[in-house]
Structure formats: C-alpha cells, structure tokens
Amino acid sequence: xxxxxxxxxxxxxxxxxxxxxxxxxxxxxxxxxxxxxxxxxxxxxxxxxxxxxxxxxxxxxxxxxxxxxxxxxxxxxxxxxxxxxxxxxxxxxxxxxxxxxxxxxxxxxxxxxxxxxxxxxxxxxxxxxxxxxxxxxxxxxxxxxxxxxxxxxxxxxxxxxxxxxxxxxxxxxxxxxxxxxxxxxxxxxxxxxxxxxxxxxxxxxxxxxxxxxxxxxxxxxxxxxxxxxxxxxxxxxxxxxxxxxxxxxxxxxxxxxxxxxxxxxxxxxxxxxxxxxxxxxxxxxxxxxxxxxxxxxxxxxxxxxxxxxxxxxxxxxxxxxxxxxxxxxxxxxxxxxxxxxxxxxxxxxxxxxxxxxxxxxxxxxxxxxxxxxxxxxxxxxxxxxxxxxxxxxxxxxxxxxxxxxxxxxxxxxxxxxxxxxxxxxxxxxxxxxxxxxxxxxxxxxxxxxxxxxxxxxxxxxxxxxxxxxxxxxxxxxxxxxxxxxxxxxxxxxxxxxxxxxxxxxxxxxxxxxxxxxxxxxxxxxxxxxxxxxxxxxx
Amino acid sequence: xxxxxxxxxxxxxxxxxxxxxxxxxxxxxxxxxxxxxxxxxxxxxxxxxxxxxxxxxxxxxxxxxxxxxxxxxxxxxxxxxxxxxxxxxxxxxxxxxxxxxxxxxxxxxxxxxxxxxxxxxxxxxxxxxxxxx
Numbered sequence: 001x002x003x004x005x006x007x008x009x010x011x012x013x014x015x016x017x018x019x020x021x022x023x024x025x026x027x028x029x030x031x032x033x034x035x036x037x038x039x040x041x042x043x044x045x046x047x048x049x050x051x052x053x054x055x056x057x058x059x060x061x062x063x064x065x066x067x068x069x070x071x072x073x074x075x076x077x078x079x080x081x082x083x084x085x086x087x088x089x090x091x092x093x094x095x096x097x098x099x100x101x102x103x104x105x106x107x108x109x110x111x112x113x114x115x116x117x118x119x120x121x122x123x124x125x126x127x128x129x130x131x132x133x134x135x136x137x138x139x140x141x142x143x144x145x146x147x148x149x150x151x152x153x154x155x156x157x158x159x160x161x162x163x164x165x166x167x168x169x170x171x172x173x174x175x176x177x178x179x180x181x182x183x184x185x186x187x188x189x190x191x192x193x194x195x196x197x198x199x200x201x202x203x204x205x206x207x208x209x210x211x212x213x214x215x216x217x218x219x220x221x222x223x224x225x226x227x228x229x230x231x232x233x234x235x236x237x238x239x240x241x242x243x244x245x246x247x248x249x250x251x252x253x254x255x256x257x258x259x260x261x262x263x264x265x266x267x268x269x270x271x272x273x274x275x276x277x278x279x280x281x282x283x284x285x286x287x288x289x290x291x292x293x294x295x296x297x298x299x300x301x302x303x304x305x306x307x308x309x310x311x312x313x314x315x316x317x318x319x320x321x322x323x324x325x326x327x328x329x330x331x332x333x334x335x336x337x338x339x340x341x342x343x344x345x346x347x348x349x350x351x352x353x354x355x356x357x358x359x360x361x362x363x364x365x366x367x368x369x370x371x372x373x374x375x376x377x378x379x380x381x382x383x384x385x386x387x388x389x390x391x392x393x394x395x396x397x398x399x400x401x402x403x404x405x406x407x408x409x410x411x412x413x414x415x416x417x418x419x420x421x422x423x424x425x426x427x428x429x430x431x432x433x434x435x436x437x438x439x440x441x442x443x444x445x446x447x448x449x450x451x452x453x454x455x456x457x458x459x460x461x462x463x464x465x466x467x468x469x470x471x472x473x474x475x476x477x478x479x480x481x482x483x484x485x486x487x488x489x490x491x492x493x494x495x496x497x498x499x500x501x502x503x504x505x506x507x508x509x510x511x512x513x514x515x516x517x518x519x520x521x522x523x524x525x526x527x528x529x530x531x532x533x534x535x536x537x538x
Numbered sequence: 539x540x541x542x543x544x545x546x547x548x549x550x551x552x553x554x555x556x557x558x559x560x561x562x563x564x565x566x567x568x569x570x571x572x573x574x575x576x577x578x579x580x581x582x583x584x585x586x587x588x589x590x591x592x593x594x595x596x597x598x599x600x601x602x603x604x605x606x607x608x609x610x611x612x613x614x615x616x617x618x619x620x621x622x623x624x625x626x627x628x629x630x631x632x633x634x635x636x637x638x639x640x641x642x643x644x645x646x647x648x649x650x651x652x653x654x655x656x657x658x659x660x661x662x663x664x665x666x667x668x669x670x671x
Contacts, residue, residue: 099553099604111580114609115553188555188579228558315558319653352653353635354605428561435562439656448654460635463605536578538548538564 019273019443020231021433022396028388036391041286045381049289051282051394052382053340054305059378065343066368067144069311071096071121072355073467074474075131078121082136084358090365092174092343093136094144096120096355097154102189104150106519107471117467119355124471125517127478129157130164139167143174144219144309144343149191151178152204152505153521156512159212173214175265175309178204179221181242181414185423187224188534191522194415196529200504201246202253205260207505216265218246219309225423226269227315229431232280233397235269237404238414238423240287244405245414247296257296261303270332270339271313277332278384279393281339284308287398287405310336311345317352321447322458325349330367337371338384344368354460421535428538475517482515490514491524498528542670545595549577549586551614554604559631563599566657572664583613590618590626596668599660600630607634608641615645627668631655 016024025032043049046056055061068090071078082093098120100112106124107116116122123129133143138161147154155176162172180197183190190197201218208217222239230238243264250260268284270277288306292298312332317325326349333346346364348356356364372378384390411417418424437443444450494507504525511521548564550557557579568574575593577586590598600611611630618626630642631651639650649663 103553105553111553111582114606115604118605119554183555188557190555228556229562353633428565431558432562432565435566435657439658445654449656455636457636534578536576538561538568538574538576 018232018276019271019434020233020276020430021437022231022233022276024393028392030388032388032392033395041391041395042385048293048301048304050285050305052385054285054307054342058340058381059337059372060381063372063378064337064341065092065142066090066365066372067092067094067309067343067345068361068365069094069096069144069146069345070361071098072119072461073117073121073463074470075121075123075128077117077467079132079134079136081358082132085361085365086136086141088362088365089369092142092144094345095132095146097145097147098122101150101154101518102147104153104191104518104522106517107468107475109519116471117463122467122471123154123157123518124475125478125515126157126160126512127474127515129154129161133158133161133165138162138165139171144177145174146177148177148180148183148187148189149197150518150522151176152200152508153512153518155204155215156505156509159509160513169212170214172212175216175219176204177221177267178218179242179267181245181418182221182224182239184418184532184534185225185238185242186228186230186427190532190534191526192529193532194418196525198246198249198415199501202250202255203503203505205246205250205263206253206255206503208263209255209259213263215263217260217263219265219267220246221267223267223269223311225427226271226313228427229434230427231430232271232273232276233400234404234423234426234430236280236284236287236397237401239266239268240284240291240401241405241408241414241417243288244291244295247292248413251296257292257298258300258303261292261296261298262300262305266306266308268308268310268336268341269313270310270336272316272328272332274331274335275390275393276397277335278339279390279397281308281310281336281341282382282390282394283397283401285340286394287401307342309343309345310339310341312336312347314347314351317347317349318445318448319352320455321453322349322352322456324447325352326363326367329364330371333367334371334375334377337377338382340382350458350460353458354462357459357461421537424537478515478517486514487511487516487520491516491520494521495524495528498525543571543573544597544664544668544670545573545575545593546597546599546664547575547577547586547590547593547595548599548601549581549589550579550601551581551583551586551610552602552604552606553580554602555579556603557601559603560599560601563601563631563657563660567661567664570661583610583617586614587617587621587623591621591623595626596670597664598626598628600628600632602630602632602634605633607632608638611642611647612645615647619646627664629660629663631660
C-alpha cells in the first residue's frame, strides 16, 4: 500500500544525526510504525503506560510549575531574590546551595575559601535557613532543594523552619534531590561510599512515607548525566536504571512499593535536539510504567507515574553571542512542555559566565510564560502523539535504553556498574565524541564554530568577598550562642544511631534544631561511614 | 619532534565536580602525543603544586567552574614562586569572566582558555610555547 520514498531520494546533508549522534531519516511514514497498537503503546493521557502524559487533562487542567533554580550569596540576598521571583509569577521555589553546603562543609572549612556564596546560597545551620524562608509561607509554596550527600540534613532544616512558622509537617511539600547514584556517575558531589549513601536515601524514603507524605524524597536525575556529556539515550537509560536501583534497595529494607513509589520523582535535561528530547520524555514515562507494574508488581496506579521536572541544558548555552541563548532556551523549554513536564526551569542567557542577573532571570521566566499563555501549545495534550517520526523515535529511545538497562542488570545493578566505572566511561566517551564532532564542524554551534563575530560583553551578577565575611560572622555567632552541651549530646546520639543502623532522620532533626551545623553533622557521619575516593580516569 | 614528550598536569582545584572539560582536554592532549596526568577532583593548591613537582611537568592546566579562581589561582602561583619554580607554564580554563583575565595574567598565568575554546587551540598553544629542552 505504501512505498517508502526516501529509499529513492538523495539526502541533502549526510548523514542525518541528532545532537546525540543518533541516526535519523529525512522522512517517516506508516511503514516505520509496524504493528502500531494505540492502546498498548500510547493509551490515553492519564492511562497506562502514560506515553501521552500522566494526567487526563494535562496542562488544560493545570499548567506546569514554573520553578526557577535560584540561590546566591547570603540567606538574606537569596530571600530577597525569592520574593522577587514570587512577585513576578514563579510558582515554586528551588534552592541552589553554594558548594561548601553541597559538600557538607561549613563556611569556615579550609576548602570553602573562595567558594562562599559563589554558586549558590551559603547555609551552615538552621539560623541561615530561618532567614532564607523568612516571610515565605511554607504551607502555600512548594520548595525543591538541589542537595545530595547532605540531603537529609537540609531537609531536616526545612522541616524545622516550617515547624517554627507553625506549619505541620503533613502540609509542607517539595522535593529533595537526594540522588547519589548520578553523583558517582556524573556530577561528582559525593562524601560517603555508595552503600552508606543508599542507606541514608532509604532512611528518607521511610521517614517521608510515615511523616511527610507530600514530600518527594528523591528527584532521580538525568540532568547532570546529560550535562557531563551523555547522549539522550544514556541519560534516559542511566536515570531509569538508577530509579530501579533505589526501588530495589528500598524493597530490601522492607518498605512497601505502593507506599513509597508515588513519592519518587524525576528530573531530566532539555537539550538542543527538539524531537529527540520529546521522544525521550515520552519513552521515559512508558519505560517507568512498565518497570513499576511488571518488574516490581506495583498495584497503585500512582506508583506507575513518572513525574518529572525539566531544566533546559546548561552546557548548550554559549559564551559567544550570549543573547542567542534566549532562543536556545525557548526551544528547549518548548520541547519539555510538548514532552509533558510537570515543572520547568529555564536557564538565563548569562549563565555561561555567572549566576544570573535579575534582568536575565526575568527573561527566562517570561519565556515560560510566553509558551504557556501565548503560543497555544498548552491547549492540546501530547499534540505530537501519532506523528510517524515522534512515535518511531520514542520506540527507538525505549529500545536502546532497555538494552542499557539489561546490561546493567547483568552487571548486578547500578552500584556494581558504578564500581566497574561503566556509566562513567560511556559518558566520557560520548563527551569526547561530541567535542571532536564540533571541532570537525560535523555539529554546528551558532556563534562558536559558524557565524562567528566579535564579542559583545554583557553585565553580570558579582558575588564579592564581603559575603564570606558576613557568613563567617553569623556562623561564629551561632556557635557562641547555642547550648553546646546539648549539641554535643545530639551529635553523639546521632553517631550511635548510625552505628546501630537505625533510621537517622529523627536524630538529624534533633541535631539541626539544636543548631548543630551542617559540617558538624556530616563529620560525625564520616566517622562512621568513611569517605568515597573516586578512581581517577579519563 | 624527537626526544622527551611534553608532560602536562591537568588539575581541578575548587569544590565543583564538573570534570567534563578537564577529562575531554586530558584525552585530547594525550591523543596529541603529550604525557597527561589528571589529578582528579577537589585538589588543594598545595596538592597540585606538589604533584607538578613530583611528576616533573612542563605545563599545569587548571580547570575551575565554581567562581573561586581569583582566590585559588593566586595560591597556586605563589606556591610555585615559593618553591622557586618558574619554568612550568600555567594555563587555565573554565567559567572565568573576561574582566578577571588581566589580573590572572599579571600573576603569571600564561593563557586563559574560555568556554568554546577548541582542544586543538590548546594543543597548538602548548606546542608553540613549550619546549622540553
């Protein structure tokens, strides 16, 4: 009935590949979708396997959450930025911590020199967290915190601040990233060895299920895997295999799948290749639904849902001709929306240089608002569903990701694969391949290896060293005014609990409330768990 | 060119874990025929300078994306100076605002490679500026 015309056509630019190097065709027809079964492969939105979206009404019912990742300098400065973003229509908060906090170090740690307040906000103790959320009603706003090895500690601080605002823990909602597997694989923010990290993560699952039911206790992240140089398929495969690993470890603890699985959430990258990204998001929902229902036997339909946050791709932003970044972000954000994201961060045009200025972050937020309110794309659910190309690509992404997932299963799981260096090596290879492709101009980056012109400087946000002075003064003040014997007692109870292998959340909460610092808590745990040393390779 | 290979220490000071650039450049330099030693993440200026001395390198390449370059790079340079080492070329890359470049050159950093630099430019720079004697 059909003939595939591309067999006879000559290709204009050969070979056609995505930004990930995946081969694609110039035309897709019904011949590319053999045995296509609508109800089995797609289903209606809100129906298994959720290829078309997790809600029956999608954005028609509620728009995605516009959640701008933000934090810099002191808690006062970031609190001011949050209030600015909320005034301008952001609908959820997302905290960026500075590097010492991300690494579980206090601001007076020797390695914190030069880093205080630079990449995010400095948080050493509950005193900082109280200022960070001052005047922000935590019962009305959901907050995402990008924090990994010390996630349990920052979460405890948030719970303590809410309590001080008179808000019960059943009411607060938000997310801690708390995804250590992708740290060993890609982002490299690690403290403890993998087994100890997995133990702490399962502690938060257990605690959240029992006491903070509206909290997403993990955001299983492909974002950083992609930023480290993976392909789209590798991002998809490693992220979902990480998810499977967390489920395995939680089940081994004796948790019930349908109790914790609905609180697992995901986080993906929206990169440059428009259709490849959309196919990735759609395939992710389908793979996860199959894994949860078939592999793990989850019965609660909420356990089958892959809910995800998206951030546009940081590495795709270019220092050259930085205003072009606005267009890149808009296209990436559009792919996330067409892919059915639940929340979205749009990067600012100046982020190849520094944390964003207020002006730049406003354009980034406006980009989402224009997509939501002007473009009309949010009206119709999964508008690309049924496209020969998109469905074929979704199938291929699923198949290729499943090959990786089976391979990692055969290695004995993701912790084992990480110990073997497998995902790390795959990503490094892809990153190197891409760099070479750019240098050979097989991949074009506008303004970098084509269409170059003289540089135009832009004004940037600067964090000066006065931030460090203020932060160190507050830390010193906290140490002076708290009840030190209470702190020591709480830290020693925490250490004992870690040795006894019980759930640490109640002990961490007690430490935090007595103004034990982040560094003190992490050092206590290091005494029990030791530290991870990464094998150095390139 | 015959004789001794050019030896390069690729080092990551600072707390950030963004090692994509450092690893891509390490590989490109190795493929270009240099001996490359990569320090791994979160090395202090002392550790970097000690490694450079021990490995007898011709070049130190510092990669940093955290914004701490104006604090950490001067420490590396002054440690080299204290040890009386003036024949190692120090080149740097990462997220470095252009207005910081003159200050970094002033303390003796030989070249600053900004985002978007090609690995071939870095290879070429080393070949043109470094002789192994």
